[in-house]
Amino acid sequence: MSAQGLLQVLMSTYNGEKYISEQLNSILSQPYQSIQILIRDDGSSDNTPIIINQYKQNYPERIRLIEGKNIGVVPSFWTLMQHADLSADYFCFCDQDDVWMPHKAQRAVQLLAEMEKEDETFKSNIPAMICTDTQLTDGELNPTAIWPGMPHLKPSFYNALIQNIAVGATVTFNRATLELLMHKKKNVNIADIQMHDWWAYLVVSCFGKFHFEHTPSIYYRQHGGNAVGGEWTILQKLKKKWNSFLKHKGNKNLLVQQAKEFKRLYGSEIVNPEIRIQLDLFIEPRKNIISRIGYLRKSKLYRQSLMEQLLFRFLILVGYI
Structure with a gap:
C-alpha cells in the first residue's frame, strides 16, 4: 500500500445537472489527493453527462465515466462495484447532490x-467499512440538523439483519470488502437486496470490521420533496418506520428475502455458530402466535432505539415479519 492509498469514488448519477458540479469540486x-x-x-435526460465529460476533459487521469441505461439505484451502484479498480486500496459510495x-x-x-x-495477522485482508453521521442541509447548503445520529447500540450483524445504519453517501471500505461483496457477483439476486449500503x-458485520463515526463527513443536501431527519415530526418518523417495516414483494417480506439471499450466498462461510x-x-x-412468541424469546436481533425495537417486536407478533 502506498503512503497515500488510492481511494476510488463510486458515484451514480441521474438528472443531477443542478448540483453535480458542486459535488465534484468538493x-x-x-x-x-490520491483520489x-x-x-x-443512470440514463440521465438532462445535461449531467455533458457536465461530467467537461470535468473528465479537465481531469482525464482522475475521472472515468460509464454512460448507461436507466436501471435504478442499487443495480447502478452494483455495476460500479463490478467495474471498480482492484488496484485501489479504498472505495466509497457517493451521491451526486451532496458536498464532501x-x-x-x-x-x-x-x-x-x-x-x-489492529490485527497484524490479517492486515488489509480483513474487510473493513466505516460510515458517519451527516450534516443535513437545505437545497442551499444551510445546515439544519445532524442525521441519523446513530447508533445508540453497538453495530453488529444482529442489527444489520433488520436495520440499516450505513448512510450510503458516507460509506468507505477497503479492497477486502469489495472482493468479499463481488466474489459471488454473478449469482447475486439484486432484487432481493434492499440497498447496496x-x-x-x-x-x-458478519465477516469483518464496521465502525460508525459520529463526526459528519458530508453536507447531505435535502431538496424538493425529500426532507428527512431532523426536520421531521415524531408522527412523520413513526410513519416512515412503520412503512419501512411493511415493505413487501407479493407476500414475501423483504427483510426476510434479503436474509435468505445472504444465507444462500454466504451461509457456508459463516464461522460464528x-x-x-x-x-x-x-x-x-412463524405461522402462529405461539411460534412468534417463541421466536422473540430466542431472538438477539435489535434496532437502534427502544421505539424501533418495540415496533419490530410488535410486527413479529402480528405476523408482518
Whole structure:
C-alpha cells in the first residue's frame, strides 16, 4: 500500500445537472489527493453527462465515466462495484447532490488503515467499512440538523439483519470488502437486496470490521420533496418506520428475502455458530402466535432505539415479519 492509498469514488448519477458540479469540486479539492472518480450515469435526460465529460476533459487521469441505461439505484451502484479498480486500496459510495467536507477522504482512509492494523495477522485482508453521521442541509447548503445520529447500540450483524445504519453517501471500505461483496457477483439476486449500503453493512458485520463515526463527513443536501431527519415530526418518523417495516414483494417480506439471499450466498462461510442460529431463526416461518412468541424469546436481533425495537417486536407478533 502506498503512503497515500488510492481511494476510488463510486458515484451514480441521474438528472443531477443542478448540483453535480458542486459535488465534484468538493471531491477534487480534498487535501487528500490520491483520489480517482468512477461515475456511472443512470440514463440521465438532462445535461449531467455533458457536465461530467467537461470535468473528465479537465481531469482525464482522475475521472472515468460509464454512460448507461436507466436501471435504478442499487443495480447502478452494483455495476460500479463490478467495474471498480482492484488496484485501489479504498472505495466509497457517493451521491451526486451532496458536498464532501474537507476532511472526509483523509479521515476515512485513516480510520480504515487503523482498523486494518489492529490485527497484524490479517492486515488489509480483513474487510473493513466505516460510515458517519451527516450534516443535513437545505437545497442551499444551510445546515439544519445532524442525521441519523446513530447508533445508540453497538453495530453488529444482529442489527444489520433488520436495520440499516450505513448512510450510503458516507460509506468507505477497503479492497477486502469489495472482493468479499463481488466474489459471488454473478449469482447475486439484486432484487432481493434492499440497498447496496445495507447489503455492505450486513456482509461486513458478519465477516469483518464496521465502525460508525459520529463526526459528519458530508453536507447531505435535502431538496424538493425529500426532507428527512431532523426536520421531521415524531408522527412523520413513526410513519416512515412503520412503512419501512411493511415493505413487501407479493407476500414475501423483504427483510426476510434479503436474509435468505445472504444465507444462500454466504451461509457456508459463516464461522460464528450464534450468527448461524440467529440467521436461521429469522428466516424460519412463524405461522402462529405461539411460534412468534417463541421466536422473540430466542431472538438477539435489535434496532437502534427502544421505539424501533418495540415496533419490530410488535410486527413479529402480528405476523408482518
